[in-house]
Structure formats: structure tokens, C-alpha cells
Amino acid sequence: MPIFRKDMTIRPNLPEITECAPKDRPADGVDPLTEILLGLRLDGVEYARYVLHEPWAVAFPALREATFHFIAQGSCWIQVGQQDWLQLNAGDAVLLPRGSAHALASAPALPTVAIGKLARKAVADNLFLVDDSAHAQSDTGMATPPTHVVFSGTLRFNLDPLHPLLMMMPEAMRACDLAQRDPAVLALLDAMEREVALNRIGACGILARLADVLAASIIRGWVECACSDASGWIAAVRCPLVGRVLAAVHQHPERDWSVNELAALMGASRSSFIEKFSATVGETPAKYVARVKMFQARHWIARDGLRVAVVANRLGYDSEASFSRAFKRIIGHPPSAARLG
Structure with missing residues (x-):
């Protein structure tokens, strides 16, 4: 009979954000890092x-x-x-x-x-x-x-x-x-x-x-x-402005995010959003979204056993070939190697 705990969700008790103004916090009061961690199992x-x-x-x-x-x-x-x-x-x-x-x-x-x-x-x-x-x-x-x-x-x-x-x-x-x-x-x-x-x-x-x-x-x-160190990726995701964008991208990696949509999430113009995001995260929004998509793709292929064509379609690619090129460019090997690994 089964005797093991199979699904352990990590529920954080995070410290208060002190470096961001109260008006910049999400209206619902939910910390973006908390949103991401609630999905970590x-x-x-x-x-x-x-x-x-x-x-x-x-x-x-x-x-x-x-x-x-x-x-x-x-x-x-x-x-x-x-x-x-x-x-x-x-x-x-x-x-x-x-x-x-x-x-x-x-x-x-x-x-x-x-x-x-x-x-x-x-x-x-x-x-x-x-x-x-x-x-x-x-x-x-x-x-x-x-x-x-x-x-x-x-x-x-x-x-x-x-x-x-x-x-x-x-x-x-x-x-x-x-x-x-x-x-x-x-x-x-x-x-x-x-x-x-x-x-x-x-x-x-x-x-x-x-x-x-x-x-x-x-x-x-x-x-x-x-x-509490307020540095690196964790500091970026805890910033209410950029953090809500990161949380949305990680929660819905299959979505075909445009820069304009992400800028709207942050409540900024396209140019201001790109500048703020790049300075905080260390790379452009397009590159970050592409990396998150490929991480999710490798998870689906290696862990869930999905076919490459299914993953490509799920992520909105026009063809398996274009998806495979993007996957290899970001991950370093073709999607077929993810299943073997």
C-alpha cells in the first residue's frame, strides 16, 4: 500500500518588502514570489x-x-x-x-x-x-x-x-x-x-x-x-512591478506573451518596461520568456513524456522544426536529447 507523501507544496512565510513603495504593491496584496513558490512542489x-x-x-x-x-x-x-x-x-x-x-x-x-x-x-x-x-x-x-x-x-x-x-x-x-x-x-x-x-x-x-x-x-x-538579501533573481521577483510580470510568465509559460502585454501588466509604456525589466532581471523580456518556455518544454518532454510535436504546438510554434531550433539555441541540445536524458 502507498506510504509516501507524493505532493509537497512549499508555502513561504516571506518577510515584508521594505524597498518598494506601498503604492507599487499589487492591489490584492499577493507577493509575486509567494505566487511562484505556491506552485513549487x-x-x-x-x-x-x-x-x-x-x-x-x-x-x-x-x-x-x-x-x-x-x-x-x-x-x-x-x-x-x-x-x-x-x-x-x-x-x-x-x-x-x-x-x-x-x-x-x-x-x-x-x-x-x-x-x-x-x-x-x-x-x-x-x-x-x-x-x-x-x-x-x-x-x-x-x-x-x-x-x-x-x-x-x-x-x-x-x-x-x-x-x-x-x-x-x-x-x-x-x-x-x-x-x-x-x-x-x-x-x-x-x-x-x-x-x-x-x-x-x-x-x-x-x-x-x-x-x-x-x-x-x-x-x-x-x-x-x-x-532578506534583496539581490539577484529573488529580489527581482519580489519587486512588485517586475515581480508581477515574472509571476505571470512562470504561471503561464505556454502563453504567447508579447512585450506590449507584459508592459501592460507592469502598468508602464513599452520602452519604460523594457528598460526596467532588463535592468532588474539582467536580460530582455523576450529572452527571459523564451528561456522559461524552453525550461517548461524540457520538463514536458523529459518528465511527462510528451512528443516534441505536441510540445511545439502547446507553446504556439508554427512547426516542430522552428521549435527544435529555438530549443537547441537556448538549452544547448535538440529536444530529442531531453527525453534520453
């Missing part, structure tokens, strides 16, 4: 519980999905790409929002084993157990208790990996760094730690659901902190 793909004996080191390949690790027992280390090793203590969690290649180890610089080479046993749908106890025995031949227990998961965003919001996130986001600002994060970490300690029936299923909620909370906490 995480879907659990699969989960695994690792029961390990030191010394150990496991290499995780780069994935399209986000990766999540909760350290249930023992302290370990994580290295993302070629960055420095970072220690993770028991009760901590880390989210890699872009699924970056990384290594987990009981100590830094140990030789790693590819995660795919470890034997795993299916416990339930999309839930697996990896236990190296068979290779960890004492001198007397008796099995030794594990030194580390890690609960991991892969989570899928409903956004393209190159979406500006995902690209702004750090490679790795530690829950403990956000726990002091968000009591909900600390409560979720405590709940996961208790669930592991009690080891009750159905614990892995409960942990999977908690992992989904915690991952969403980590992202919300990061967004709230990032918003």
Missing part, C-alpha cells in the same frame, strides 16, 4: 535506509532529482564535487537541491564505493534497505552493531533544473543551519531522530513522509533568508 521518488560499519565511503552520482540525507546515527562527512569536506552530526540533514554528485563517508578522503554497487533489498514500493552487516564481523565471527545509520531519498521538483530559483540555491543546504531561524525545522529533525530510535513498525514509511516535509521546510527557510 516536491515529489518523493525513492528512499533508502543505510546501515553501515566504519570505515565506509559511498559516492553518489549527479542526478536530475534533488538528494536528501538524514544522519540518524553516528557522525559522518559529506563532500560535494571538489568542495571541502563538511561534517554532519547525528540528527542533522542535508539537501542537495540540484542533485549534485557527492560523497558520504565515515571519515574524509576514504576511497569511495559507487552507490550502485551496494546490494539493496526492497522493503516496500520505492523504499530500500542497504545493510553491510554481512561484511562487518568481529574477530570472533560475530556480527558487530552498525556505527552509522543514514536515511536518504531522491525528490523531484516540478521545475526545470535550470530554473532561476534552483540555480540560486547552494549545492548543499544543511538543516541545522536553518533550525535556529525556523523552529519547524528543528521539530522535524527531532521527530525523525525519535522515529529512528524507537524503530517501530512502519518507521521507514513515516521517515519518508517526514523527509518530504523537512526538504520543503529547508527550501522555505532558505528562501526566507535569501529574500
Whole structure:
């Protein structure tokens, strides 16, 4: 029977905008960034519980999905790409929002084993157990208790990996760094730690659901902190004038947006709109709209399995050939490669 939370919506609690005049705010009082984040969702793909004996080191390949690790027992280390090793203590969690290649180890610089080479046993749908106890025995031949227990998961965003919001996130986001600002994060970490300690029936299923909620909370906490910096894409989307345009484009990427329509949304002349948008976002409205369309197209092709011709028609292109040229120009490869990837 299904035991996983499949649709996790991120609901932000964003700080007040102080740099924009009250008269510039949307009439309905809705923050454009809030509108975009309300559409951001995480879907659990699969989960695994690792029961390990030191010394150990496991290499995780780069994935399209986000990766999540909760350290249930023992302290370990994580290295993302070629960055420095970072220690993770028991009760901590880390989210890699872009699924970056990384290594987990009981100590830094140990030789790693590819995660795919470890034997795993299916416990339930999309839930697996990896236990190296068979290779960890004492001198007397008796099995030794594990030194580390890690609960991991892969989570899928409903956004393209190159979406500006995902690209702004750090490679790795530690829950403990956000726990002091968000009591909900600390409560979720405590709940996961208790669930592991009690080891009750159905614990892995409960942990999977908690992992989904915690991952969403980590992202919300990061967004709230990032918003206070008032820089980059988040600052642009939080500006009521430009933000309402960005929100409309992201909510309706299939629409054939004209510059005049977007200017009307901002309540400005065509020339003033182009100047304000380009200065705030860093590119022209036409280029930004084209990128958002292609991100959505890749999502439809790679995740939903739509045919290229269907996507081209949905986005308003006259022909599959013209759509394919635009896709390759922006994404860097033809649409057919998106399905293979």
C-alpha cells in the first residue's frame, strides 16, 4: 500500500518588502514570489535506509532529482564535487537541491564505493534497505552493531533544473543551519531522530513522509533568508512591478506573451518596461520568456513524456522544426536529447 507523501507544496512565510513603495504593491496584496513558490512542489521518488560499519565511503552520482540525507546515527562527512569536506552530526540533514554528485563517508578522503554497487533489498514500493552487516564481523565471527545509520531519498521538483530559483540555491543546504531561524525545522529533525530510535513498525514509511516535509521546510527557510538579501533573481521577483510580470510568465509559460502585454501588466509604456525589466532581471523580456518556455518544454518532454510535436504546438510554434531550433539555441541540445536524458 502507498506510504509516501507524493505532493509537497512549499508555502513561504516571506518577510515584508521594505524597498518598494506601498503604492507599487499589487492591489490584492499577493507577493509575486509567494505566487511562484505556491506552485513549487516536491515529489518523493525513492528512499533508502543505510546501515553501515566504519570505515565506509559511498559516492553518489549527479542526478536530475534533488538528494536528501538524514544522519540518524553516528557522525559522518559529506563532500560535494571538489568542495571541502563538511561534517554532519547525528540528527542533522542535508539537501542537495540540484542533485549534485557527492560523497558520504565515515571519515574524509576514504576511497569511495559507487552507490550502485551496494546490494539493496526492497522493503516496500520505492523504499530500500542497504545493510553491510554481512561484511562487518568481529574477530570472533560475530556480527558487530552498525556505527552509522543514514536515511536518504531522491525528490523531484516540478521545475526545470535550470530554473532561476534552483540555480540560486547552494549545492548543499544543511538543516541545522536553518533550525535556529525556523523552529519547524528543528521539530522535524527531532521527530525523525525519535522515529529512528524507537524503530517501530512502519518507521521507514513515516521517515519518508517526514523527509518530504523537512526538504520543503529547508527550501522555505532558505528562501526566507535569501529574500532578506534583496539581490539577484529573488529580489527581482519580489519587486512588485517586475515581480508581477515574472509571476505571470512562470504561471503561464505556454502563453504567447508579447512585450506590449507584459508592459501592460507592469502598468508602464513599452520602452519604460523594457528598460526596467532588463535592468532588474539582467536580460530582455523576450529572452527571459523564451528561456522559461524552453525550461517548461524540457520538463514536458523529459518528465511527462510528451512528443516534441505536441510540445511545439502547446507553446504556439508554427512547426516542430522552428521549435527544435529555438530549443537547441537556448538549452544547448535538440529536444530529442531531453527525453534520453
